[in-house]
Amino acid sequence: MSELSITRADCIGRDAQDPLAPLRERFDLPPDLIYLDGNSLGARPRAALERAQAVVAREWGRDLIKSWNTAGWFDMPKRLGERLAPLIGAGAGEVAVTDTTSLNLFKALAAAVRIQAEGPYAARRVIVTERSNFPTDIYMAEGLAEWLERGYSVRLVDSVDELPAAIDGNCAVVMLTHVNYRTGYQHDMADLTRHAHGAGALIVWDLAHSAGAVPLDLTAAEADFAVGCTYKYLNGGPGSPAFIWVPQRHQAQFAHPLTGWWSHAKPFAMAHGFAPSDGIGRALCGTQPVVSLALVECGLEIFEETNMAAIRTKSLGLTDLFIELVEATCANHPVKLVTPREHARRGSQVSFTHPHGYAVMAALIARGVIGDYREPEIMRFGFTPLYTRHVDVWDAVAILKDILDREDYDVTAERGAVT
Numbered sequence: 001m002s003e004l005s006i007t008r009a010d011c012i013g014r015d016a017q018d019p020l021a022p023l024r025e026r027f028d029l030p031p032d033l034i035y036l037d038g039n040s041l042g043a044r045p046r047a048a049l050e051r052a053q054a055v056v057a058r059e060w061g062r063d064l065i066k067s068w069n070t071a072g073w074f075d076m077p078k079r080l081g082e083r084l085a086p087l088i089g090a091g092a093g094e095v096a097v098t099d100t101t102s103l104n105l106f107k108a109l110a111a112a113v114r115i116q117a118e119g120p121y122a123a124r125r126v127i128v129t130e131r132s133n134f135p136t137d138i139y140m141a142e143g144l145a146e147w148l149e150r151g152y153s154v155r156l157v158d159s160v161d162e163l164p165a166a167i168d169g170n171c172a173v174v175m176l177t178h179v180n181y182r183t184g185y186q187h188d189m190a191d192l193t194r195h196a197h198g199a200g201a202l203i204v205w206d207l208a209h210s211a212g213a214v215p216l217d218l219t220a221a222e223a224d225f226a227v228g229c230t231y232k233y234l235n236g237g238p239g240s241p242a243f244i245w246v247p248q249r250h251q252a253q254f255a256h257p258l259t260g261w262w263s264h265a266k267p268f269a270m271a272h273g274f275a276p277s278d279g280i281g282r283a284l285c286g287t288q289p290v291v292s293l294a295l296v297e298c299g300l301e302i303f304e305e306t307n308m309a310a311i312r313t314k315s316l317g318l319t320d321l322f323i324e325l326v327e328a329t330c331a332n333h334p335v336k337l338v339t340p341r342e343h344a345r346r347g348s349q350v351s352f353t354h355p356h357g358y359a360v361m362a363a364l365i366a367r368g369v370i371g372d373y374r375e376p377e378i379m380r381f382g383f384t385p386l387y388t389r390h391v392d393v394w395d396a397v398a399i400l401k402d403i404l405d406r407e408d409y410d411v412t413a414e415r416g417a418v419t
């Protein structure tokens with residue numbers, strides 16, 4: 001074992017000096033659990049319980065249908081979008097919290113394809129993305145391409161190095177996930193956006209593993225469209241509605257096929273024929289899951305007490321520490337880092353492979369260290385600076401080392417439906 005530059009007491013010391021430490025109190029975390037899966041399902045803000053009770057008992061129970069107006073239910077997608085906007089570098093009136101990431105991606109892709117079809121590059125028929133992208137993104141793009149029946153196809157690129165060349169004279173739209181869900185690799189958003197535009201393509205960014213995790217500036221990058229989850233780093237709750245960003249400069253041309261009544265200019269006119277609303281409202285579709293949507297606000301409120309620069313500083317401190325401790329104390333085991341060491345290329349998670357990754361992760365979970373497993377062989381650990389402490393990192397690695405040293409994992413363990 002190599003010499004460690006840090007002790008458990010040092011970790012406790014870092015936590016004592018951590019400016020974000022008080023925000024941990026804003027979450028309800030079970031005691032004796034080290035939760036390193038906030039990249040998949042964020043922890044519960046304490047305020048969410050009271051908010052859920054207010055929505056269910058008072059707004060729904062007592063005020064019933066009046067609450068669409070009196071409790072602001074109808075305006076919630078836009079109101080929450082305004083609160084989320086600063087976290088992604090979006091302007092006012094450019095973000096809506098609505099539907100799912102899969103659906104929002106479909107809308108953004110359809111709009112981008114349509115804009116291209118009406119411009120100088122109308123003959124282009126290729127959507128470029130990465131083979132390593134999250135499957136739903138690829139499925140949605142392939143689904144759209146097939147249903148358009150106009151010769152569109154999805155080009156899957158195998159490595160980051162091959163991306164620039166793949167964005168060629170046939171490429172209509174580039175669709176990239178900013179931080180890879182498996183490896184934690186972070187793309188250079190500004191650089192790839194510039195490259196796509198230089199090649200005549202539009203670019204759609206999926207921020208599922210970026211929003212609330214890393215600083216983002218969609219406006220400065222001059223990106224075209226973006227979507228992302230609220231139930232991961234934004235702590236919106238299981239299945240909470242996603243967000244979509246349409247910058248002002250694209251709003252007049254933004255059109256998608258899911259023309260539900262919530263995106264109509266006058267939804268309560270009950271008119272024959274669809275007419276899109278102005279602004280970000282046209283990115284909506286139909287009635288929203290109000291109870292779930294309301295809880296998104298509890299997560300966003302906590303971000304307003306800090307800023308993404310402070311979150312990023314702590315995130316890199318936590319991920320650096322985790323990498324150092326695993327590599328130093330588990331060096332005699334076949335664990336291999338797949339997350340970039342370079343800060344600029346790293347999100348807020350760390351992934352290691354192990355030949356028995358699933359079994360090792362199951363053993364960790366049994367001992368109160370919650371990460372998750374992704375095929376193939378990847379043990380994934382998410383670091384959420386709002387509630388993860390340096391001492392949690394130390395203790396998690398100590399338990400991992402103990403499991404590996406004693407081979408205390410069951411390679412025949414049954415897998416659940418969700419991993």
Ligand SMILES: *Cc1c(COP(=O)(O)O)cnc(C)c1O
Nearest residue numbers: 100101102134136177181206208
């Ligand atoms: C988590 C995630 C999704 C989830 O999409 P849903 O519609 O909420 O199921 C989509 N894309 C990426 C890149 C993700 O990481």
